[in-house]
Amino acid sequence: MFDRRFLEHFDWWLFLAVLLLMAIGFVNLNSGSAATGYCFQWKQLQWYIAGTVLMLGLVVFFDYRLLTVYSVHIYLIMVFMLILVVFIGKTVGGSQRWLSLGFMNIQPSELAKIATVIVLSSYFYHDDRPQYSLTDLWRPFLLMLVPIFLIYHQPDLGTALFLVLIFASLVYMARLEWTSFLLLLGSVIAAFPVVWEFLKPYQRNRIINFFSPEKDPLGAGYHISQSKIAIGSGQILGKGYMKGSQAHLNFLPEVHTDFAFAIWAEEWGWVGAVILLGIFFLMLYRGFLIASQSRERFGAFLAFGVTAMLFWQVVINIGMVMGLMPVVGIPLPLVSYGGSSVFTTLIGVGLLLNVRSRRFMFQKGTRTR
């Protein structure tokens, strides 16, 4: 059963990048935990270990091609869990996002990200066209509307928009006709004033603040100002591990989750931040490469979708922390604290490695029956 080519095709670079990210995540969380007074790092370590075992198990014992069959089940489970959140979800900080399993709380909207990628990849695999027009896309669009609405309802606008981004990325991969693209772009721009009306006051504030954070340094722009001070004050080599005054004097909010990058940049400086970015680059580059080298449509879409998912998370989170984007609660993969996020990321990476490792099955000379 076991094929030597399997190991040959295993993407060691990607695996290394993930291990490095987890190491950095742990080290950084150690400092973040000290700042907040809790012991996040040990819990996170448990999740890293469990997630890695799951990831490797996924690579070895699971053939990703099975997902083309089971995508319907995955979709239904995802929707079911999101509906469950509406009824028995735990409310924290005003939004109902968590399901309590007793020993841990899971965040179905986080797992919905990876589920979305699988479901859409499977859809585009089955509905194989050289190009798509808007009329061809109404079915996957409807498919996505259900989880997006449920997540928006929690309310978690950030994650809901994130699913839209994943959808858009996969549509890009599937190729949209030029006319349809222009039509879509036009209608999005036209719809903006309408959407603005629907936004909640705090959401509008975030957008206003993004464009002029200095207007209200003690109000809603406070987080971004403090985060910029934290990053900037790190200078070239940083203030030193565990010595980030912004984080440890509690000027920085959410140092263990959304602002994890800020404390890293504060304590390790430009050098540390660029190294972290470099590792992310390595991970994403290998991901896109897997998509590009895949020999069949489903693998390509799956790999591309997973990588795009990670890519957007990195861009949105780091962009937000550096003041390049509005404040949205999207975690930084593997560096931010959070079990559901860690699992989502590691399942995604597991799928990437899976696609890559099974590439040989489609090589010339291999019988595909």
Place this chain on the structure above:
Amino acid sequence: MKFKVKTIWRVKRFDRLDQEANKRRCDVAILIMFLCVVTFCARLWHLQIVQGEHFREQSERNRIRSVRLQPPRGKILDRTGRLLAGVKPCFNVCLVREDVGDMEALLAKLSPLLGETEAEIRTRLGSEHKGPKYVPIVIKRGAEWETLSRIESRLFNLPGVFIEVTPARKYPYGSIAPHLLGYLGEISREDIVKERYKGARSGDLIGKCGIEERYENDLAGIKGQRRLEVDAGGRLVRVIDEKPPVPGKDLYLSIDLDLQQASEEAMKGYVGALVALDPQTGRILALVSSPAFDPDAFATGINNEEWKALNDPVSRPLQNKALQGRYAPASTFKIVMAAAALQEGIVTKNTSFKCTSQFRLGRSVFRCWDWRGHGQTNLYKALVESCDIYFYQVGLKLGIKKIEKYAKAFGLGTKTGIDLPNESRGFIATPDWKLGRYNEPWQEGETLITAIGQGFTLATPLQMACLIAAVANGGTLYSPVYLEKMTGPDGHIVASFESDPKDKLPISETNLRIIKRALLGAVEDKKATGKQCKLPDVHVAGKTGTAQVIGQAKRRQEKNLVWKHRDHAWFVAYAPAERPELAVAVLCEHAGHGGSVAAPIARKVFETWFQIQSPLPVLRPHKTAFNVNNTDDHV
């Protein structure tokens, strides 16, 4: 495997054109990603290197420190506005670990000043070791004046130490109804993450039980915040802004301080509970659970020994026995039985049974408490002298189903609905329950002992108080309330509390009148079991109860009964019998007979009440309303 072959192995491979198109799109994506990373690096360069100096400076004189402003906790007052629990300043010696420098030297200096060993101080520091940085740790809560002055004068020599003033509870009349009021204690690690206590920090005091816990959110008020600009050394530059704290709301209880104090005094030395209600409104006037505890102790910290004493398995000082203690109602249950028998038409007030002090059912013999027997006994006599034989007969004729129905209708077996957590619902046994629990059918003998309130039936003192209040007021069963109103800090009323009639007793007015007449006799008559509660000037109506804890046979073996085998004493009563103002239920654990132990306690409560109502003896009601000797008289 068949299915696999069909679906998976046939995954469509790319043809050459597709492969190239796919590669192109991925290349574009890689390019976009590369540009993003470059942008980020550039942005980082801009922030950290171009503007780095500027931001470093900002972070160094950063700047805003926020100080929490504690609001004074809401007061708890009695129904006439006397202060039961107020606020006083509490001086805490605090320490900021990060400012200390040499911890060993500091501890050596602090130890004699505080009068504690270094190890003791260290444990308090150690337990908080994982707390956030620069957050003060309380090392001595509620320090005394001498300690404070000793430390205050040496503060310059004690880096990192400072004295903080926080509001704490004071009890001007001493500890009053601690079980009802509850106490304040340090927030636990489990509670701190709860949504309810948002914004709390470790070391904060929160309400731990009773009213303090139930109305935590109203009493606590809203914390304020003062934002200060400080320099790198932590010195104050200026105050930026201040959000003043909002004081907590005040609670006016329906408790009457005098009555409560007298009740607590009367219950002293007994383990048990006492509840006094206004039968017309369902308001609680006094609620005692004995023994009491000192609520102050929890705020300043309890040592091991005190904690052991508080959790003594025999007297259970922390348990609110009025709500949580479950006891066989014994003869007080005969009120329910009499009502059921009359209402179901099993007896009239003239029906009589002969009591020979023995009752034979099959092969077993059931006895009356009085070995001499009561002779011909009608309902009036049966209640006055608490004849068991009469109620055996009634119980047999009623059957367990009917008994259960009436017990429920009188509020037993269900929560009274008082607005406090952890109320017990008591218990009513049914044949179905017994079959389910012991897999045995119901015995007729069990119906008999149920009829005199022994056996499986359990009631809380609060339930019995509501029951007797319902009898007193003509049949309305109330959900008791202990609050009159809640007022804001400026004195305006935020909420008023009325008790809602929960149920109506299913007893006709005539029948209830017969029972009330008999209850009057049960205190006022010559042979009455409750005559120790008789008052010279006011008619009291009531019923005694003596709950056996162990079986008759075993009782006879023991000459000197050990404490835990002695009977529970019950007494439920109301007065004045004509226009009831006060209903009382008393329970004393393992104290002996209801008539000799519980009834005198109730009498003290009634005496106090009528003393409060009309301090001049001339104005007190007199026993002229009716002739006690005529049992036909309407109450």
